[in-house]
Amino acid sequence: MTTPVPIAVPRKGRPLEAVLDRFANVAGLEVATLADDVTSTLRYEKAVTKGELAADRGPYERLADYSTPADPYAPEYTLLRDDREGMPRRIVFDAVRVDVDGVPVELIGREEPFRSLRTHEFALGFDSADLVLEEVVELRPAGVEGLADVNDRIDPRESDVRVVTGLGDTVYHTLMATPELLPAGADLDRSFVTDFGGDFCISPRYERLVTAVLGTDATADLTFTYPDPDHGEEEAAIAETGLGVYLTVTGSTAREHGLVLGEHLFPSETVLMRNAAETSGAIDRVRDRLVRPESASALSV
Template identity: 70%
Template sequence: MTATIPVAVPRKGRPLEAVLERIAAVADVDALADSIISTLRYEKALTKGTKTADAGPYERLADYSETDSPHTPEYTLLRDDREGFPRRVVFDSLTVALDGIDLRLIGREEPFRALRTHEFALGFDSADLVLEEVVELRKAGVGSLAEINARIDPHDTDVAVVTGLGDTVYHTLLATPGVIGGTATLDREFVADYEGPLCISPRYERLVEAVLGTRATDGVEFVYPSDAAEEEAAITEAGLGVYLTVTGSTAREHGLVLGEHLFPSETVLMENTVEADSEADAIKTLLTEPATETALQVG
């Protein structure tokens, strides 16, 4: 009998796309992965109001989900937190045959927490959540994925990071020229000597403390964008901030200077070291083989 290994994955967004692309790299499911990604991007556009649909969410859900075989994708409906709280179609599950093992991808709102509660041996989620919840705060900051496991207290969780998937967007220091001055370098050392407002996304206090280090955040006052303000505009008003950047073009349009890339906001493969067995280890090896990144040391 073919073994089935359940793996927790995000339900939508860039992290799920990164997972599907990694699965497609080791299994012959490129067209299927592209179809799921296209469907969810379309549903996101409907939720944001940039596209319209003739059919309602339940009709679209019935059209998307093919339940005759576990090797076809299933979707589900969630209530989105946008204005009006629309129902949004998101990923639910899919089984992929991988080297004699059925890999059962199961959508979770918080895959990392599902691993922490021992529901799964393997899962994918954003590295940001690991920093927000379990990485130990120290005077020096965390600058790479390779540093994460050393900062996790094994008494706090059995989850460890295995490797990143390469869908890197960086938490980056941004500042106005007036705050930086003529000769300063915009990096952790600059923040350590700085006192004043530091604009960040709401609920990111612990993440920012982890990546900058408690020495650098001593003396700063966390401030947040208003609901109506763009993050770059809010950072311009504060003078200094931390924000996710890809090219930095929007930040430059607001007159901001890009500083140090503090930490990669990347989708990571994780394992619960207590729940992992030989079959989970085999899947982990298959999923990390195509990676160009260096797998992290676990344990």
């Protein structure tokens, strides 16, 4: 039997759903049905974890029911300990085997797929583009404006991982400001930030990402501040600070806090990645099939 091509994928949430949608699009109805099953199972388990639903059986009983080892194509799940305060163990995705154009593929859940590619455990994987900026994109005076800039900023001595394409599950790191901070007729964009000096509110983990996106010239005179994790939403903290950046889809919460929405700085998107040092005919075939010709964010790698 042909050895499956292993692909590292997220264990839960929107990024995993985006991955399953992509495989459903390229591998047919049977995989689409499987993807729906995994998605509905994990949404139910998330609701149980958050206390929105009450399960009539314990986690081990549910886990045994979900996974059917006798069927090589049944999805498998595992228990994950959530480190956040007050969060119990959660059932998450572990693995499933599918076929892509006659090539067997095994999707394997990882907490940090990007790092699994960096250590050459996998040749292909999916993870957030944010993590690439946080870890390996070189900081330069000018910022990164989109996925097309990312690979050019990765030092080949630092990492063999390259972004292949985005999956389109896009939310944006968006500039926000109070109206009082903006002069009449001013645009809330990168150039405004470059000329600005003062407090700039961001999520704590995103200091390097924001520096990569805006560039070191724009951030030289900024003082990063962070929301108090025990007091309200990030948008409220930005409104108090006056200027900042946060992830948005519609921007409705930001407007509720009286904020003006500015430039979409960078797409926070699930991306297909490859380790350029790990290759084979089967790996390349699967990679090429996963990149849809109409995908606007496909990159040259």
